Amino acid sequence: MSKIMVLTSGTSGIGKSIALKLLKESHDDNDKLIINYFEEDQMVEMSAELSETDRNEVSFVYADLSTYEGLEGFVSDILAISDKIDWLICNTGIGTYKKFDEYDYELFDRILRTNLSIPTFMIQKLKPHFNQYGKIILMGSLAGKLPYSSSLVYSVSKAGVHHLAQCLMKEFDGTYVSINAIAPSFVQTPWQKGRSEESYERINKKINLHRFAESDEIAKLVYDTLTNDFINGTLLEITGGYDYF
Numbered sequence: 001m002s003k004i005m006v007l008t009s010g011t012s013g014i015g016k017s018i019a020l021k022l023l024k025e026s027h028d029d030n031d032k033l034i035i036n037y038f039e040e041d042q043m044v045e046m047s048a049e050l051s052e053t054d055r056n057e058v059s060f061v062y063a064d065l066s067t068y069e070g071l072e073g074f075v076s077d078i079l080a081i082s083d084k085i086d087w088l089i090c091n092t093g094i095g096t097y098k099k100f101d102e103y104d105y106e107l108f109d110r111i112l113r114t115n116l117s118i119p120t121f122m123i124q125k126l127k128p129h130f131n132q133y134g135k136i137i138l139m140g141s142l143a144g145k146l147p148y149s150s151s152l153v154y155s156v157s158k159a160g161v162h163h164l165a166q167c168l169m170k171e172f173d174g175t176y177v178s179i180n181a182i183a184p185s186f187v188q189t190p191w192q193k194g195r196s197e198e199s200y201e202r203i204n205k206k207i208n209l210h211r212f213a214e215s216d217e218i219a220k221l222v223y224d225t226l227t228n229d230f231i232n233g234t235l236l237e238i239t240g241g242y243d244y245f
């Protein structure tokens with residue numbers, strides 16, 4: 001059976017690895033992968049890296065998913081491509097390392113909106129368009145399970161994302177659409193640019209495998225979850241064994 005797949009922020013880091021995994025595992029000529037991008041350069045670079053077959057399967061769609069208008073435009077672009085969807089992966093996430101005392105309301109609101117409110121309303125708008133046995137994955141974080149001293153607002157937003165997966169499971173009751181959240185600990189992506197050697201060493205000491213995850217390890221868990229019909233309403237942690245010591 002062919003699939004219509006939608007992925008947000010799919011041209012960088014974890015999102016790009018998810019996109020490449022979905023394309024690698026796609027064996028039906030009618031499969032379609034709709035990838036949201038934000039920075040055009042990233043999209044152009046990724047598009048150039050794809051084989052012709054993969055490029056034919058992908059529709060790159062611009063959207064600023066930190067705004068409600070961006071969300072509305074993205075949803076109408078998706079529905080112009082297909083009225084039905086099978087898989088939705090909400091991967092967009094932003095953060096700040098500003099200290100709590102330096103927060104202003106706009107910063108807090110933008111991070112909560114991008115990480116939590118926009119995915120919530122994206123799912124609300126797309127809900128009537130899911131095929132039976134559809135799948136939704138929300139990108140959470142270990143920072144949503146443990147109070148994350150480096151970023152209060154990010155931690156709170158990701159805790160909301162985890163709970164959203166469980167609450168939405170109830171909203172989808174009767175549709176046979178599954179929804180899960182994935183919580184990675186530390187992943188080697190552009191998100192980490194600027195991290196000092198001292199910071200890597202300090203964090204690696206707390207991880208049983210003593211390294212950050214590669215983004216394709218997260219993509220594999222996403223794919224395994226999408227293809228398992230009995231995983232539902234769950235938070236899947238992928239941490240390498242955090243806080244071992």
Ligand SMILES: NC(=O)c1ccc[n+]([C@@H]2O[C@H](COP(=O)([O-])OP(=O)(O)OC[C@H]3O[C@@H](n4cnc5c(N)ncnc54)[C@H](OP(=O)(O)O)[C@@H]3O)[C@@H](O)[C@H]2O)c1
Binds near residue numbers: 009066
């Ligand atoms: N890296 C980690 O250690 C880690 C750990 C746990 C969870 N996560 C989560 O994993 C997800 C992906 O992060 P990543 O590590 O892959 O970092 P990343 O490479 O920096 O990816 C962040 C993505 O968000 C996109 N983005 C930023 N602002 C946007 C906006 N206004 N509208 C649409 N897209 C926007 C970026 O697009 P452009 O590149 O086009 O700007 C980029 O594709 C996030 O939800 C993050 O919270 C990451």
